[in-house]
Amino acid sequence: MIIFVNTMHNLARYLIFFQYIGTKYSGAVKVPPHSPKKGIQDHLEEAIQRLRPLNSVSLSVSSRTDKGVHALSNSAHFDLQRRNDKPPFSEYNIVQALNFHLTTEQIRITHAYLVPNDFHARFHAQSRTYIYRIALGTTRHDLPLVDCNLCWNICNTELDVEAMREAATLLSGTHDFSSFQAVNSDMAFRNPVKTMDVVNIQPGSSFARAYFHREIPFWELTFTSRSFLYKQVRRMTGALVGVGQGKLSVSQLNEILEARDTYAYPQALVAPACGLFLTKVDYKESDLQLSQQPSSTEN
CATH class of the missing domain: 3.30.70.580 (Pseudouridine synthase I, catalytic domain, N-terminal subdomain)
Structure with missing residues (x-):
């Protein structure tokens, strides 16, 4: 049969x-x-x-x-x-x-x-990609409606992006990310060693850029890995923004990473959920192929 x-x-x-x-x-x-x-x-x-x-x-x-x-x-x-x-x-x-x-x-x-x-x-899943959107020099009420609840609005008009990029290189590659896992995480049993294939910081834009009355500076932080710890992306984002705002030095971020301790992370730095987007889940094409196709389908 x-x-x-x-x-x-x-x-x-x-x-x-x-x-x-x-x-x-x-x-x-x-x-x-x-x-x-x-x-x-x-x-x-x-x-x-x-x-x-x-x-x-x-x-x-x-x-x-x-x-x-x-x-x-x-x-x-x-x-x-x-x-x-x-x-x-x-x-x-x-x-x-x-x-x-x-x-x-x-x-x-x-x-x-x-x-x-x-x-x-x-x-x-072979990899997952997240993008975190940040708007500068705004309050929530200054944002276009299409960007409300879809970015982190920061009152600062500038971030030290070069320092953030230097800090991002410390997070790239394979590390024990215990310090970037949420406190009391119910996933604490997971392996904290993760490989960040991409940690990137680039200019972004408003969803209503061509239709709003003023230009708002946007930045996008991109993270790609096969898997992440609970709230890891929001904690990495918060730390990188902390470096950009002068609240953390690059060496202090490195100390947090090397501590391998969730309590070493300054809790006030965690980025809010509203700016985070899961943008891609990748699979091997071969994993998606049926070895034998169904004999028929119908409406």
């Missing part, structure tokens, strides 16, 4: 990529019942359940962004079995159907793949 990958009893595994504005959500993953704010995963699973699958759907999210953090491209996988022996939804139709049921939320599916049944969105 021949068993097709991902099609036994018409059970299909999908990898979806999705984006969201995280301001009104508790974070990327599910929250306990009766919580005041739902997680992105709660809304995604509700949308999938509206497709009336035969199985109970549980989403596996690749990147657990925190409350208030945004994503231009997060990812997750789930299994779906249709009723009455119907073949799997096509990739196009699963995107359209889920977006129809997400219309009232600030969550959108961008694309989907039918993947092998041993594919895992989190463990097969």
Whole structure:
């Protein structure tokens, strides 16, 4: 008997990529019942359940962004079995159907793949990229509406960017980042040694640059690694901005890194969630390929 990958009893595994504005959500993953704010995963699973699958759907999210953090491209996988022996939804139709049921939320599916049944969105990810947006010389009320809650507004009109870039070189490469893990993190058991493939600081811009009454200086900090510790990006960002503001010297940041102690990090420096975007989750193309394609799909 021949068993097709991902099609036994018409059970299909999908990898979806999705984006969201995280301001009104508790974070990327599910929250306990009766919580005041739902997680992105709660809304995604509700949308999938509206497709009336035969199985109970549980989403596996690749990147657990925190409350208030945004994503231009997060990812997750789930299994779906249709009723009455119907073949799997096509990739196009699963995107359209889920977006129809997400219309009232600030969550959108961008694309989907039918993947092998041993594919895992989190463990097969090769890298994740975050960008942190900073606006200078502003208060929250001075920002264009399209940038509110989507950047960290700092009253300073200037940052010592060269000092920040010098400090960024200390964070690049492989290090024990224990000092940049959140205090009392429930992920404290994770290996604190991470490799930062990219720690970059470049000029950015307002989303309303061509339509606002004045030019606002923006900077973007980019971080790429296979994985991160809990709140590591926000703590690295806060430390780099601290260097740019003269609150920390480059040597002091190095001392914090070398301390390998979460309590060595000055807690007042942690960057707020509002400026952080998950922008990319990368996979090997070979991991996304079904070894044998489903025999058919239908609308």
